[in-house]
Amino acid sequence: MSRSVQSPPLKPRKTPTQPRAAETVAAIIEAAAQVLETKGFQGLNTNAVARRAGVSIGSLYQYFPGKDALTIALMHRQANQFYKDAAAALNEPTGEAALEYLIAAAVRQQLQRPELGRLLDIEESRPQFRHEITSSGMFLALLVKVLKRNDLPRQSHTDVAAGDIFAMVRGMVDAAGERGESDAANLRRRVRAAVFGYLTGTAGQG
Amino acid sequence: MSRSVQSPPLKPRKTPTQPRAAETVAAIIEAAAQVLETKGFQGLNTNAVARRAGVSIGSLYQYFPGKDALTIALMHRQANQFYKDAAAALNEPTGEAALEYLIAAAVRQQLQRPELGRLLDIEESRPQFRHEITSSGMFLALLVKVLKRNDLPRQSHTDVAAGDIFAMVRGMVDAAGERGESDAANLRRRVRAAVFGYLTGTAGQG
Amino acid sequence: MSRSVQSPPLKPRKTPTQPRAAETVAAIIEAAAQVLETKGFQGLNTNAVARRAGVSIGSLYQYFPGKDALTIALMHRQANQFYKDAAAALNEPTGEAALEYLIAAAVRQQLQRPELGRLLDIEESRPQFRHEITSSGMFLALLVKVLKRNDLPRQSHTDVAAGDIFAMVRGMVDAAGERGESDAANLRRRVRAAVFGYLTGTAGQG
Amino acid sequence: MSRSVQSPPLKPRKTPTQPRAAETVAAIIEAAAQVLETKGFQGLNTNAVARRAGVSIGSLYQYFPGKDALTIALMHRQANQFYKDAAAALNEPTGEAALEYLIAAAVRQQLQRPELGRLLDIEESRPQFRHEITSSGMFLALLVKVLKRNDLPRQSHTDVAAGDIFAMVRGMVDAAGERGESDAANLRRRVRAAVFGYLTGTAGQG
């Protein structure tokens, strides 16, 4: 029939109760990740995802009300994964250690599946997705907390600094992943240099 | 017919010699820019561009062999514009001044049409476009030259440093544009802090 | 991508200027009529209509923004056709003659393409179509005018009477068409009996 | 799997003997009625019916071999209900009283659940359902009997008259329901005027 008048649904359609269903959902999300990695945005279509997941297109729509909801689910999965790792930063004794941990977590996440991370970073900026839970959102939130620690150079506008640092880090790790870098330690060192250099250079200004 | 299976042509179909044709080409490219800015990737389609340019879809295809060629032409236009401004950096007496100039040029370019710049930065990473002349390419090339100046902290791998700095700067200015920042001086100052902090922090390592 | 957030468009997409386009539009509408007649509501799909019209699905969507718009165009075509015939009723000297003319026009319209008329009568009651110009709407509007003539039995509520008569006539001619009746004169006579019987029976009450 | 290519089964799959099953069947049919009333034809799908009935889709298919069978069951339920009321018309002493009773029953039925009645009237005309037991069928059958009574104006073709009257009445009560009328007495009066007016007007002709 005609198009829906409703705004497109973004939330999962049903929470799978049976284990089989949970497997299906996970398989679909992972398939989406793989399609995105290998075929890019253009190749990411619901039929391709269903095919790669080894399920029918109908099954995909049992659990995701639309293509966007699928993308969001993937974002959430990545955000969760990142958060599990990165949240430990808050346990570090010093701000410096916490910030280093956060950088390390970002590098780890990115070098694990570089293309996926890069493309999801791009997706996150689409208006439809602005308010979703994302790895970037997690990163930024943790960053704001860490930057308020005493031992780090005091910023006049913590949120601006957090935004800048987030953007720098994301830019650098995305680019590194795109170039095929795999030496995490090396990348970590360079990102640290940029971040701490920024903090020192902006301290007290503003 | 259907979309070509062959690798589609990316070069302009004809170089317009008559002034009338040149105007048409320019109008189409600007229309593409406006559609991209206002409607995003999804809204960027050849019919919409032709309509906004005030030409028929047939005319568009007279000058551009396909959608990608149009995008590339837009990239080239922006790259040229940027280069005209940024190339003057090489005339600066010191490396520091040159680098500052380059940063300023990047900030200028970005704050002028933030969404356009941001979206084109994304487009540039698509495999089809990897080898095209882009603002980013210009920026990176100039950066490599500038970083070799004597007065800047020596980097063990100039190209890596250039890549990092380029990524940082792009990340920061794109994010600033996305947030709607318009204070160029302020942004410039923060980017400078990041860049020089990075250079200092990485100098001699590696 | 995802579904439109707009309410579905019901108006024609472009008014054809070239004669070729006008032909195409007419062919599509007639094809819709034929598909509806032969396959019913369930068989009325855009692909089938395009196929029967001998045009591509793309052409159909050049002129009609959606399936509903196509149905509406068909309704309008039938309404126009009916109105051209039925409006002459107002020229009749007496109310009785006018009413008879109107009935005759309704019978003519219905026996010409009975199934089409019947199915469109049903379609007209769908909420999406309630405010469109339809044969029924034309009929009802003319009826209201005619019933106010002096020589017809005065009704306490002209609009109610018009509604009733309209419903009776439509019910009878639809049913006759469904049964395959083709004797217009006979049907006309029976409808007349019902209508004038009603008018006499309700006159002055209310 | 896909929709059957065979002519689908229309009869209930099993006659429920256990009271529990009978309840389930009744719940499903009532759910179908409610979905039809609230969502129209478009919203009437087996999953929605099962959900509203509070049973699984699998259970629905235990009792009904397909969607059409469900619709038919609903038609039969309404036909039975109508018949229980309307059959008493045959007990009336005069044809006139019988006919009035029949009209009253039709009005009652319609004003009780107007939208349901209207939509089922439409469904009944679909080829798949032409030979099913329906309220309309019951009405028509009773009408034929009543019209043969002596005291009513003799019709040269009783079946044609019955068809006409049935169509008039159905048209009027459906339209009244659609308009939201609830004054049964008033509607009854107008329908009576139409019916008796018709009988008088056609008497002896033919």
Add this chain to the structure above:
DNA sequence: TATGAATGAGTGTTCATTCAT
């Protein structure tokens, strides 16, 4: 050369129906 009508492969989504558990 310019126009815009026409094309059709491709994509998102629905829903009747099946069947393993």
Add this chain to the structure above:
DNA sequence: TATGAATGAACACTCATTCAT
């Protein structure tokens, strides 16, 4: 027997591209 996960044909609609005029 009841459940609900899974299926896939079918259908609405888009958009890059071609070509007759």
